[in-house]
Amino acid sequence: MTSFCKLKESITISKQEICREILHKNRDAIKVKNETVAITNLMRIFEATLELSNQVGFQAMSVRELSKRTKLSMGALYSYVESKERLLCMLLQYGGALGHRSRQLPEHVSENSRDRLLASIKLHIYLTETYQSWFFFIYMQAKFFNKKTLARIVQEEEISEAYYQKILEDGCQAGEMKIDNTILTASSIIALLQDWYLKREKYRKLAVSAEQYADFVCDLITVKL
Amino acid sequence: MTSFCKLKESITISKQEICREILHKNRDAIKVKNETVAITNLMRIFEATLELSNQVGFQAMSVRELSKRTKLSMGALYSYVESKERLLCMLLQYGGALGHRSRQLPEHVSENSRDRLLASIKLHIYLTETYQSWFFFIYMQAKFFNKKTLARIVQEEEISEAYYQKILEDGCQAGEMKIDNTILTASSIIALLQDWYLKREKYRKLAVSAEQYADFVCDLITVKL
DNA sequence: GTCTATAGTGCGATAGAC
DNA sequence: GTCTATCGCACTATAGAC
Numbered sequence: 001m002t003s004f005c006k007l008k009e010s011i012t013i014s015k016q017e018i019c020r021e022i023l024h025k026n027r028d029a030i031k032v033k034n035e036t037v038a039i040t041n042l043m044r045i046f047e048a049t050l051e052l053s054n055q056v057g058f059q060a061m062s063v064r065e066l067s068k069r070t071k072l073s074m075g076a077l078y079s080y081v082e083s084k085e086r087l088l089c090m091l092l093q094y095g096g097a098l099g100h101r102s103r104q105l106p107e108h109v110s111e112n113s114r115d116r117l118l119a120s121i122k123l124h125i126y127l128t129e130t131y132q133s134w135f136f137f138i139y140m141q142a143k144f145f146n147k148k149t150l151a152r153i154v155q156e157e158e159i160s161e162a163y164y165q166k167i168l169e170d171g172c173q174a175g176e177m178k179i180d181n182t183i184l185t186a187s188s189i190i191a192l193l194q195d196w197y198l199k200r201e202k203y204r205k206l207a208v209s210a211e212q213y214a215d216f217v218c219d220l221i222t223v224k225l
Numbered sequence: 226m227t228s229f230c231k232l233k234e235s236i237t238i239s240k241q242e243i244c245r246e247i248l249h250k251n252r253d254a255i256k257v258k259n260e261t262v263a264i265t266n267l268m269r270i271f272e273a274t275l276e277l278s279n280q281v282g283f284q285a286m287s288v289r290e291l292s293k294r295t296k297l298s299m300g301a302l303y304s305y306v307e308s309k310e311r312l313l314c315m316l317l318q319y320g321g322a323l324g325h326r327s328r329q330l331p332e333h334v335s336e337n338s339r340d341r342l343l344a345s346i347k348l349h350i351y352l353t354e355t356y357q358s359w360f361f362f363i364y365m366q367a368k369f370f371n372k373k374t375l376a377r378i379v380q381e382e383e384i385s386e387a388y389y390q391k392i393l394e395d396g397c398q399a400g401e402m403k404i405d406n407t408i409l410t411a412s413s414i415i416a417l418l419q420d421w422y423l424k425r426e427k428y429r430k431l432a433v434s435a436e437q438y439a440d441f442v443c444d445l446i447t448v449k450l
Numbered sequence: 451g452t453c454t455a456t457a458g459t460g461c462g463a464t465a466g467a468c
Numbered sequence: 469g470t471c472t473a474t475c476g477c478a479c480t481a482t483a484g485a486c
Binding site: 083 | 460461462463464465466
């Protein structure tokens with residue numbers, strides 16, 4: 001079985017790398033030409049936006065407060081983010097890289113379905129650990145986006161769900177698992193993985209580690225004594 | 226086993242009743258003296274607030290828009306709700322009656338732990354079905370409340386969790402269930418019950434009924450083949 | 451008890467100096 | 469590339485007629 005640490009290495013995406021990607025995608029809206037400066041400040045802006053938004057909500061967060069936190073003046077801030085709405089768009093793009101990678105599980109992990117399930121869950125949990133504030137942000141704001149954007153996010157979840165469902169069905173066919181309703185079961189996996197990053201504080205208090213939680217979820221789904 | 230319908234009857238709380246309770250608790254802030262008129266309009270205000278808030282978020286919802294939806298002028302609206310913040314407080318009070326009742330399961334339901342678990346889950350799901358917009362609202366806004374208010378809501382969840390944990394432990398002691406980690410398992414039940422009202426649309430598309438979902442959750446937790 | 455009109459505030463965004 | 473100063477707008481909340 002692939003160890004948790006190895007999994008971590010296999011999906012490490014530098015936040016800087018993501019910011020560079022976003023910078024290039026939004027060249028039209030970003031006035032600052034020096035790439036090094038732009039990336040440094042974009043990173044600070046994104047980080048502060050997530051932090052503030054996750055405290056008071058994106059709508060309630062004022063650009064003035066954001067300017068204080070980033071230690072950029074209003075004017076400087078607006079040479080990175082055309083508008084508050086555009087800032088939101090950029091943060092949505094942030095997910096492009098993540099959602100895709102969360103299903104890039106090396107297929108060779110194991111022939112055994114349960115191992116593949118566990119590896120997938122661990123991969124997912126590690127991703128949400130590293131980018132917790134972003135996942136929290138998207139979940140909490142998604143419901144308030146316009147229909148089109150919401151649809152895109154819901155679709156992301158459906159892809160994840162189908163991915164887990166396939167593992168479960170393969171496991172059943174191979175006789176390694178016995179699962180009545182694979183759709184609802186896959187849906188439960190998603191819900192439990194989301195609970196982990198939505199209530200991070202609670203699990204911290206319970207002193208449950210990421211690895212323990214992954215094992216627990218996997219057992220809940222598959223172990224039928 | 227107690228039927229779903231019987232359970233429904235046992236916990237039906239009229240929304241009007243709740244509004245009357247809130248009216249009396251907030252007599253100081255509500256200028257309208259005629260109780261019948263006050264309750265009628267309070268109900269409309271609460272309903273519209275939940276609807277609007279769940280579309281755009283409470284902070285983003287404007288009182289102007291609320292006045293349109295309720296067909297009350299700005300002036301009239303403000304003779305019911307001292308301020309937008311006070312309106313939020315009233316909606317929090319709404320939960321007082323609900324949280325309490327959700328654990329008022331008639332003890333005589335069954336001696337069997339699994340039946341008691343299933344009955345509790347069904348009770349919970351029925352409550353969240355009837356008051357879905359309120360539960361959704363609280364979950365989505367809770368994270369943005371001040372620390373004190375958030376603590377109160379988290380405590381509510383802890384009580385629910387302890388309640389489920391006790392059923393699980395009783396079941397284990399009686400030899401009717403075999404559950405390794407009752408804390409995490411109880412926590413999972415909560416997460417899955419929340420998923421039901423947070424993603425109501427998704428389950429509607431999957432054509433899963435409330436009763437089916439309750440059965441599924443209960444099975445996932447207890448059935449060890 | 452409800453209305454219209456408006457006061458007062460803080461917001462997102464911009465202009466122009468440096 | 470960053471700053472300060474400020475514009476115009478939409479918001480919450482209120483005053484006073486009916």
